[in-house]
Amino acid sequence: MRKLAGFAFILLVAATFTAATLPYTTSVVAKKSFLNQVGPIPTTTLYIPKKGGDFRVSIYLTSPNIGPENGRNNPAIFVTPSWTDSSGKWPSQYFGVNGIYGLFYGSQDQSLPAAAGGSAVIHVKENTPIQVEDDGSSDLVDTYSVFVTVEKL
16 A cells, blocks of 8 residues: 555655646637738737737738739738737738738739638737738738637647
């Protein structure tokens, strides 16, 4: 019996140290879909954290047909998040490598399906919104959809 109790104690201690080293888990705190949009999406609040912290914002855009119809030159759809941290509000143009997630029409001479997406980790101050907004879309004709997920890290 004593050996069994000792073995159980060792297992309990080992489990405690193992649990402390497991990776952190994330939780989805907001999801929003903008289906079959034409023109810019409205600025939309996705989540307002009661406590500041780190979040991952993932954005996926898709369009069945983006292209040069009606003499348009380089139509584009831009969607980006905005948030506030201890340095102040981060406007969309500072997000990511190019400042935005977007669908672009390149040099093709016909309309094509398109998809783009990405995510970034941000730090958000308590009681300030995480938002998604249009960032200067020039395509006011083609239909597209946007899917946004916010995770608490």
